[in-house]
Amino acid sequence: xxxxxxxxxxxxxxxxxxxxxxxxxxxxxxxxxxxxxxxxxxxxxxxxxxxxxxxxxxxxxxxxxxxxxxxxxxxxxxxxxxxxxxxxxxxxxxxxxxxxxxxxxxxxxxxxxxxxxxxxxxxxxxxxxxxxxxxxxxxxxxxxxxxxxxxxxxxxxxxxxxxxxxxxxxxxxxxxxxxxxxxxxxxxxxxxxx
Amino acid sequence: xxxxxxxxxxxxxxxxxxxxxxxxxxxxxxxxxxxxxxxxxxxxxxxxxxxxxxxxxxxxxxxxxxxxxxxxxxxxxxxxxxxxxxxxxxxxxxxxxxxxxxxxxxxxxxxxxxxxxxxxxxxxxxxxxxxxxxxxxxxxxxxxxxxxxxxxxxxxxxxxxxxxxxxxxxxxxxxxxxxxxxxxxxxxxxxxxx
Numbered sequence: 001x002x003x004x005x006x007x008x009x010x011x012x013x014x015x016x017x018x019x020x021x022x023x024x025x026x027x028x029x030x031x032x033x034x035x036x037x038x039x040x041x042x043x044x045x046x047x048x049x050x051x052x053x054x055x056x057x058x059x060x061x062x063x064x065x066x067x068x069x070x071x072x073x074x075x076x077x078x079x080x081x082x083x084x085x086x087x088x089x090x091x092x093x094x095x096x097x098x099x100x101x102x103x104x105x106x107x108x109x110x111x112x113x114x115x116x117x118x119x120x121x122x123x124x125x126x127x128x129x130x131x132x133x134x135x136x137x138x139x140x141x142x143x144x145x146x147x148x149x150x151x152x153x154x155x156x157x158x159x160x161x162x163x164x165x166x167x168x169x170x171x172x173x174x175x176x177x178x179x180x181x182x183x184x185x186x187x188x189x190x191x192x193x194x
Numbered sequence: 195x196x197x198x199x200x201x202x203x204x205x206x207x208x209x210x211x212x213x214x215x216x217x218x219x220x221x222x223x224x225x226x227x228x229x230x231x232x233x234x235x236x237x238x239x240x241x242x243x244x245x246x247x248x249x250x251x252x253x254x255x256x257x258x259x260x261x262x263x264x265x266x267x268x269x270x271x272x273x274x275x276x277x278x279x280x281x282x283x284x285x286x287x288x289x290x291x292x293x294x295x296x297x298x299x300x301x302x303x304x305x306x307x308x309x310x311x312x313x314x315x316x317x318x319x320x321x322x323x324x325x326x327x328x329x330x331x332x333x334x335x336x337x338x339x340x341x342x343x344x345x346x347x348x349x350x351x352x353x354x355x356x357x358x359x360x361x362x363x364x365x366x367x368x369x370x371x372x373x374x375x376x377x378x379x380x381x382x383x384x385x386x387x388x
Binding site: 078079119141142144145156183186192194 | 343
């Protein structure tokens with residue numbers, strides 16, 4: 001008999017991030033995550049293939065949203081702005097997850113296996129964005145370079161956003177969307193030889 | 195008793211690339227590499243820690259040269275051009291290794307473990323270039339973005355160069371240095387919204 005568990009996925013994610021932060025990723029089991037969330041292991045496996053997927057299912061969604069954003073961009077928009085616009089739109093849907101993103105970033109940074117996985121996800125993201133640009137008629141190497149530039153902008157902005165410490169002197173007021181705009185402007189300025 | 199083996203490293207590298215291409219990376223042993231090169235396993239291990247290092251020792255040298263190139267760039271040169279100049283200078287020392295690079299690229303692309311290693315090396319390279327730029331007084335996020343842009347330019351150019359097929363209609367005449375200049379020009383054009 002399957003019981004309906006309200007927001008089981010969200011509860012499992014929160015429990016996993018807490019445990020990974022407290023004990024380390026390697027030392028945490030699925031059984032402990034389920035217990036902390038007040039759910040069963042069976043429920044865990046209805047939502048995630050394994051304990052690593054808790055940290056990476058979001059990256060898959062992100063990629064789908066970013067590709068859709070490029071597909072929906074007005075025809076004739078320069079590739080870099082199609083990418084930038086999509087990044088900003090997606091950023092707005094992530095703003096409320098900043099505390100989770102900060103926790104996740106610390107966990108991934110502390111675990112080589114997870115860092116490798118993150119690099120693979122980012123390489124896949126870049127390939128998917130380049131493919132979306134080619135479907136818009138952007139030829140290579142421009143499509144690949146615009147995609148790589150977009151991923152670099154996102155990565156730099158995301159790390160500043162998720163790495164922000166609370167307290168005086170921080171960048172607390174800056175949203176991810178704002179940081180993405182700033183990073184893209186900075187990339188344009190750098191590329192212009194400034 | 196240690197015998198002096200002329201160009202043992204180069205012979206081992208050639209033998210390894212041949213065997214990885216013929217049988218696959220996973221199916222090749224150090225004993226087989228040494229035998230193909232006409233050398234002993236002992237000699238292999240004087241040059242490489244393991245069979246993977248044959249494919250990646252060059253990446254470490256590349257990083258050292260690129261960092262040195264940035265350090266030697268004239269003061270006041272814009273960061274993107276300090277990076278571009280260093281990439282081009284290093285490219286000139288790689289030109290004669292195109293056949294090896296092509297073989298290596300095919301092997302790395304065919305083996306997930308090696309692809310991951312390659313991504314880690316590229317992430318390390320980007321971090322090292324960003325650090326070299328910061329030492330020149332380039333503030334973040336500009337240093338990180340210029341470094342990421344440089345790695346993207348290098349990667350795109352290197353793949354075109356090493357992926358070139360021989361025969362009519364290919365880019366056979368293009369050197370790596372030329373492809374890097376073209377990729378950088380394309381990145382600048384993309385970033386300018388073209």
